Amino acid sequence: xxxxxxxxxxxxxxxxxxxxxxxxxxxxxxxxxxxxxxxxxxxxxxxxxxxxxxxxxxxxxxxxxxxxxxxxxxxxxxxxxxxxxxxxxxxxxxxxxxxxxxxxxxxxxxxxxxxxxxxxxxxxxxxxxxxxxxxxxxxxxxxxxxxxxxxxxxxxxxxxxxxxxxxxxxxxxxxxxxxxxxxxxxxxxxxxxxxxxxxxxxxxxxxxxxxxxxxxxxxxxxxxxxxxxxxxxxxxxxxxxxxxxxxxxxxxxxxxxxxxxxxxxxxxxxxxxxxxxxxxxxxxxxxxxxxxxxxxxxxxxxxxx
Amino acid sequence: xxxxxxxxxxxxxxxxxxxxxxxxxxxxxxxxxxxxxxxxxxxxxxxxxxxxxxxxxxxxxxxxxxxxxxxxxxxxxxxxxxxxxxxxxxxxxxxxxxxxxxxxxxxxxxxxxxxxxxxxxxxxxxxxxxxxxxxxxxxxxxxxxxxxxxxxxxxxxxxxxxxxxxxxxxxxxxxxxxxxxxxxxxxxxxxxxxxxxxxxxxxxxxxxxxxxxxxxxxxxxxxxxxxxxxxxxxxxxxxxxxxxxxxxxxxxxxxxxxxxxxxxxxxxxxxxxxxxxxxxxxxxxxxxxxxxxxxxxxxxxxxxxxxxxxxxxxxxxxxxxxxxxxxxxxxxxxxxxxxxxxxxxxxxxxxxxxxxxxxxxxxxxxxxxxxxxxxxxxxxxxxxxxxxxxxxxxxxxxxxxxxxxxxxxxxxxxxxxxxxxxxxxxxxxxxxxxxxxxxxxxxxxxxxxxxxxxxxxxxxxxxxxxxxxxxxxxxxxxxxxxxxxxxxxxxxxxxxxxxxxxxxxxxxxxxxxxxxxxxxxxxxxxxxx
Numbered sequence: 001x002x003x004x005x006x007x008x009x010x011x012x013x014x015x016x017x018x019x020x021x022x023x024x025x026x027x028x029x030x031x032x033x034x035x036x037x038x039x040x041x042x043x044x045x046x047x048x049x050x051x052x053x054x055x056x057x058x059x060x061x062x063x064x065x066x067x068x069x070x071x072x073x074x075x076x077x078x079x080x081x082x083x084x085x086x087x088x089x090x091x092x093x094x095x096x097x098x099x100x101x102x103x104x105x106x107x108x109x110x111x112x113x114x115x116x117x118x119x120x121x122x123x124x125x126x127x128x129x130x131x132x133x134x135x136x137x138x139x140x141x142x143x144x145x146x147x148x149x150x151x152x153x154x155x156x157x158x159x160x161x162x163x164x165x166x167x168x169x170x171x172x173x174x175x176x177x178x179x180x181x182x183x184x185x186x187x188x189x190x191x192x193x194x195x196x197x198x199x200x201x202x203x204x205x206x207x208x209x210x211x212x213x214x215x216x217x218x219x220x221x222x223x224x225x226x227x228x229x230x231x232x233x234x235x236x237x238x239x240x241x242x243x244x245x246x247x248x249x250x251x252x253x254x255x256x257x258x259x260x261x262x263x264x265x266x267x268x269x270x271x272x273x274x275x276x277x278x279x280x281x282x283x284x285x286x287x288x289x290x291x292x293x294x295x296x297x298x299x300x301x302x303x304x305x
Numbered sequence: 306x307x308x309x310x311x312x313x314x315x316x317x318x319x320x321x322x323x324x325x326x327x328x329x330x331x332x333x334x335x336x337x338x339x340x341x342x343x344x345x346x347x348x349x350x351x352x353x354x355x356x357x358x359x360x361x362x363x364x365x366x367x368x369x370x371x372x373x374x375x376x377x378x379x380x381x382x383x384x385x386x387x388x389x390x391x392x393x394x395x396x397x398x399x400x401x402x403x404x405x406x407x408x409x410x411x412x413x414x415x416x417x418x419x420x421x422x423x424x425x426x427x428x429x430x431x432x433x434x435x436x437x438x439x440x441x442x443x444x445x446x447x448x449x450x451x452x453x454x455x456x457x458x459x460x461x462x463x464x465x466x467x468x469x470x471x472x473x474x475x476x477x478x479x480x481x482x483x484x485x486x487x488x489x490x491x492x493x494x495x496x497x498x499x500x501x502x503x504x505x506x507x508x509x510x511x512x513x514x515x516x517x518x519x520x521x522x523x524x525x526x527x528x529x530x531x532x533x534x535x536x537x538x539x540x541x542x543x544x545x546x547x548x549x550x551x552x553x554x555x556x557x558x559x560x561x562x563x564x565x566x567x568x569x570x571x572x573x574x575x576x577x578x579x580x581x582x583x584x585x586x587x588x589x590x591x592x593x594x595x596x597x598x599x600x601x602x603x604x605x606x607x608x609x610x611x612x613x614x615x616x617x618x619x620x621x622x623x624x625x626x627x628x629x630x631x632x633x634x635x636x637x638x639x640x641x642x643x644x645x646x647x648x649x650x651x652x653x654x655x656x657x658x659x660x661x662x663x664x665x666x667x668x669x670x671x672x673x674x675x676x677x678x679x680x681x682x683x684x685x686x687x688x689x690x691x692x693x694x695x696x697x698x699x700x701x702x703x704x705x706x707x708x709x710x711x712x713x714x715x716x717x718x719x720x721x722x723x724x725x726x727x728x729x730x731x732x733x734x735x736x737x738x739x740x741x742x743x744x745x746x747x748x749x750x751x752x753x754x755x756x757x758x759x760x761x762x763x764x765x766x767x768x769x770x771x772x773x774x775x776x777x778x779x780x781x782x783x784x785x786x787x788x789x790x791x792x793x794x795x796x797x798x799x800x801x802x803x804x805x806x807x808x809x810x811x812x813x814x815x816x817x818x819x820x821x822x823x824x825x826x827x828x829x830x831x832x833x834x
Contacts, residue, residue: 147561150593174657213811223775224735227768236594238514238754239606240761241505242369243397248362252355259351266344267313277352296362297373 004086004088005145011079012100012138018072019089019131025065032061032167033200058120065123066114073107074263076134080104092161093152099137102289109169110279121201125176164225168285171257175282177211178275185272186190202237212264215278215289219257226250245296249288253296256281299303306805308488308783309423311343311416312628316808341408350409355406361396363389368397410502417495424488432482435787439803444817446802450828454792457800457828461788464824470786473820477790479829484783484807494774500767502758512758513537513545513588519627520750524552527602527755545757547600549582556609556749560678568637569678576606576751591753602757610634610641611661613685614746617647620738623649631750632661633705639663644707645687646694651740654694656707659687659725680729685744687725689719689735715739783807786820800824 058066080100084091092101110126113119148157180201187198201207229250234240241247260281263274331529340346365373374394378385425614439445454477461479468482511575515532515727517525525531527546544631554577558726560569580599591597597604610632617626632643645657664677665684667745673684690712696702715726715736725733727744734741789801804817 114340144563144565146563146566146570147572149571154594167469184562209811212809218774220779221776223772227772230768231765234603234761235596236605238596238603238607238756240764243361243366244369245362248358252358252362253736255351255355255358259355262344262348262351265310265315265347267315268318268345269348270315297370 004082006084008079008086009138010115011075011166012134015072015076015079016131016138018075019070019108019134022065022068022072023124023131025061025068026127028149029059029061029065030121030124030197032059034230057118062120064150064281065127066120069107069123069127070111070134073104073111073158076104076107076152083145087147089148090158090162092165093148093157094143095289096137096143098165098289099133099141101162102168103133103137105165106130106172107167109166109173113173113214119173119177121180122173122176126173129172129176138150151236152233154234154236156228160228160232162226163221163228167202167218167221167225168289170221171278171282171285172215174211174215174218177207177214178278181207181211181275198215204271208275211275211278215257215260215281219254219261222250222254222257226254245292246288249284249292253281253284253288256284308427308491309420312339313344315344318398321381338415341412347412347416349404350412353405354402357402358396360393362403364393364396366396367394369759401698404777406502408563410499413495413501417492419489421492423746424485424492427488430483432471432480432785435475435478435480435789436803438476438663438803439787439789442803442806444807446817448800448802448821449793449797450798450800452798452828453796454790454798455800457790460827461790461800461824464820464827465788467827468819475505479788481788482784482807483785484781487778487781487783487808490774490777490781492774493588494778497767497770497774500770501561501764504767506760506763508538508760508764511541511760513754514537514757515540516607516752517755518750518752519551519553520631520746521553521555523629524550525753526550532755535685542747545581547602547757549580551579551581551600551604551753552581553656553751554579554588554822556751558609558678562677571678574606574609576609586656587618591751601759602755605754605756606751607754608634608752610639611663611680611683612748612750613643613661613683613744614748616644616742616743616745617651617655617683618732618741619650620652623650625740627745629746629748629750632659636675637678639678640675644705646696646704646707648694648696653691653739654696655735655739656690656692656694656709656711656712657687657691657742658707659685661685682745683726683729683744683747685725687727687733687742688816689739691715691739694728782810782812782816784810784813786816788824789821 080097081089083097083100085094087097091097107126107130110119110122168182179203183192183195184198184201184207185204186192187195188204192198202210229247230240233242233244233247256277260274260277263269311602354651365377367374367400377388377394392401406664408677436442440447442447445623458474458477458479462472462474465479465481468483470483471483472479474480513536517531517533518548519525527549529535529543529546529547546768556574556576558571558575559573561572562569574593578589578591580587580589580597580598582600589597591606593606596606612629612631614629616624626645630643630645634641641661641663642660643661645655645659647655647657651817660673662673662675662682662684663679664675664681665673666676668674673686690707690709692712694702694710695711702708714720716722722736725735725742727733727742729744729747732743733743759795785805787803791799791801793799802817802821804813804820806813810816
C-alpha cells in the first residue's frame with residue numbers, strides 16, 4: 001500500500017521549495033518596483049478610491065511569482081489531502097496538520113482575493129509567511145499519523161477547526177494590509193519621503209478599507225468558531241463555556257477584533273490606531289495557535305507534541 | 306432618518322461640531338452618561354476586557370483547573386496568597402473583571418436603547434427629501450430619455466422600489482433609502498449579546514452539575530446523596546432532580562497499539578448503561594462526545610479507569626472491608642493511584658496507598674510500571690499505614706487522598722518492609738499480624754457528570770441571533786438614491802441619478818449603475834447621455 005503520510009511529507013517539502021522560488025520572485029519584484037512609474041490610483045488616495053481588480057500593471061517577476069505560487073499551492077493541496085488519506089480523516093487533528101491546512105487556506109484566500117482586488121504586492125509577505133510557518137510545523141510540530149482519540153471523534157472537528165483556520169487566513173491578510181497601511185500612512189505624512197517603493201502601493205485609506213473588509217470576514221468566521229466550539233464543548237465536556245485556556249484566548253481574540261471594528265467607527269481611532277488593533281489581534285491568533293497550544297495546559301491539548 | 310449613533314461615532318464623514326452640555330447637576334449627569342455610552346468608552350472597555358482576561362489563562366482557575374490551584378499553593382504559598390487576594394484564581398468572577406463587563410454592558414444598553422427607539426421611528430418615516438442639487442454628489446449620472454415626465458416619474462418610483470428602496474415621490478423626483486436591515490441587525494446583534502449575558506447569569510442560578518464515579522455493576526440514583534460532588538446553583542432545590550437511575554453494566558475501551566511509537570492509542574470508550582425511570586428500563590450506550598440526554602439533564606462520560614475489588618480480612622479471618630476501589634489513572638497506560646481506608650474491624654485503623662498496574666513490567670530499578678492500558682498482567686501494590694485516620698472528627702475527608710502525617714508506615718518507603726504486592730486473586734499478609742489483604746476481582750469504573758442547565762436553549766438562540774445579526778449588519782449596506790426628472794424640449798426629459806452611502810459601502814458605484822440599468826430596462830428605451 002502507498003505510504004500516504006510519507007508522500008504527504010515529500011509533498012510539503014516540494015511545496016516549500018516552490019514557495020521559496022515564488023517568494024524570491026515576489027521579493028525581486030518589490031525590489032525593482034520603485035523604478036517603475038507610480039500606480040495612478042494612489043494619487044487621489046481618497047476614501048472611495050479602489051485598487052483595480054485586473055492585474056494589468058503586473059510586472060514580469062510578479063507574474064512569475066504568481067504562477068509559482070499557484071503551482072506550489074497545488075502541491076501543498078495534494079500534500080494536505082495525502083495527509084488526510086493517511087489518517088483516514090480530516091487533515092487538521094493536531095498542530096502539524098492544522099499548520100498544513102491553515103497555510104493552505106492563507107494562500108487560497110490570497111489567490112482568491114486576486115480575482116477581486118490587485119493585492120499582488122502582498123505576494124512576498126504571503127509566500128514568506130507560509131514558508132516560515134510550514135518550516136516550523138514540519139521541523140518542530142511533526143507527529144506521526146495516529147487515530148483520533150475519542151474526544152476528537154465528532155463532526156464538530158470538521159466544522160469548528162476548519163472555520164477557525166479559514167478565519168486565521170483572513171486575519172493574516174488583513175494584518176498584512178494593516179502593516180502596509182501604517183507604513184504608507186507614514187510615507188504620506190512625508191516621514192519617509194525616500195521610500196519610493198511606497199509610490200507603487202495603493203493609498204493608506206484604500207488599504208485600510210481592504211484590511212477592514214478582510215478582517216470583518218475573519219471576525220464573522222471567528223464568531224462562528226467560538227459558537228461552534230461552545231456547542232462542541234457542551235457535547236464533549238458537559239458545558240458550553242468553562243474558561244479553558246483556549247477558550248480564554250478565543251474570547252480575547254474575539255474581543256480584540258470587536259474592538260477593532262468599533263475603533264474603526266470611533267473618532268480619533270479610525271485609521272492608524274484601528275490598524276494597530278487589527279495587527280495585535282492577528283498577533284493574538286498566532287499566540288493562541290503556538291504558545292497556548294504548547295506551553296499552557298488545558299483541555300485543548302491535542303497538539304500531539 | 307440617520308441611524309442614531311454616539312457623538313464620537315465616525316463613519317468617515319467630516320467631524321460635526323461638538324455640543325457643549327451646560328453643566329448643572331442634570332447637565333453633569335447627562336455629560337457622564339454620554340461619556341459612558343460613547344464609542345470611545347465602549348472601545349476602551351472592550352480592550353480592558355481583553356486585557357483582563359489574560360491572567361485567566363496564565364494562572365490556574367478554580368473553575369476550570371482546581372487541581373492546578375492546589376498545586377500552585379503547594380509550590381509557592383506566599384505568591385499564592387498575594388494572587389488569591391487579587392482574585393486571580395477566580396479571574397472571571399472577580400470584582401475587577403465583573404466591573405469591566407458590567408460597565409461595558411451598561412454602556413451597551415445605554416447606547417442601543419435610544420438607538421432602538423430612534424430606529425423604530427426611522428422605520429415608519431418616509432425617506433428624506435431630494436436634495437436640490439444632485440450634481441454635487443460624487444456618485445451622480447445625468448441622462449436624457451424620451452417620454453412623458455409623469456410616466457417617467459412612475460417608472461423611477463417602481464425602479465427604486467423594485468431594488469429594495471423605500472420610496473417617496475416628491476414633486477418631480479423620487480427619493481429612496483434602503484438597507485434599514487443594517488441597523489436592525491446591528492441592534493439584534495447587540496441585544497443578543499445582552500441575551501447571552503442574562504442567560505449566563507440565570508444559568509449560574511438554576512443549573513446544577515454533579516459528579517459520580519460508577520463502578521461496573523453499581524447503580525446511581527439521581528438524588529443528592531448519590532453524588533460524589535455536587536455544585537448546585539443558587540435557586541436549586543432537591544425537587545429539581547429528575548427521578549431516574551443509571552446502572553453501569555460494563556465499560557469497554559478499544560485501543561490500538563502503535564508499533565512505531567510504542568503507545569496505545571484509544572479508539573473508543575463505550576459505557577453500557579441501563580437507565581431506569583417510572584416507565585421502565587432502557588439499555589443505552591454512553592460515549593465521549595455522545596452524552597445521554599434525559600429529562601432536561603445530560604449525562605457525560607468524562608473519565609474511566611480500573612477499580613480493583615479489595616477485600617481486607619481481620620487477623621481472625623473475618624471480612625472487614627470488601628468493595629471495589631476506584632484508582633485514578635496517572636498516565637496513558639493507566640498506572641493508577643488509589644487509597645483504601647479501614648476505620649473499623651482491625652486492631653488499629655489502617656490506611657493504604659496503592660498503585661495498580663494493568664500490564665505490570667518490572668524496571669531495572671525493581672519499580673513496576675504499566676506498559677499497556679489493558680489488564681494483561683494486573684498487579685496491585687499497597688503501602689500500609691496505621692494510626693488515627695482522622696475520620697471521627699466530623700471533617701469531610703477526600704476519599705482519594707490519605708494524610709499520612711499522623712500515621713505510622715508499616716510497609717514500603719523507609720520501613721525496610723516490602724510493599725504488599727498482589728496479582729489478581731492473590732492475598733497478602735499485613736506485617737505485624739494486622740490482618741490480610743486480597744486483590745479479589747478487577748472491575749472498571751467510569752466517572753460521569755450529570756448536568757442540567759435550563760438556560761442553555763435561550764443562550765443558543767441568542768447565539769443564532771448573534772451570527773445572523775453580525776452577518777447582516779456587516780454585509781448589508783445602507784444607501785440613499787434619488788432620481789430627478791426635468792422636462793425638456795419636445796418629449797425629451799433630463800434624468801438625474803445620484804446615490805449616497807450611509808456608512809461602509811464599497812459597492813456604491815455599482816449601486817448607482819444598478820439603478821440606471823434597472824430604470825433603462827423598465828423604460829425599454831436606451832438612455833442617451
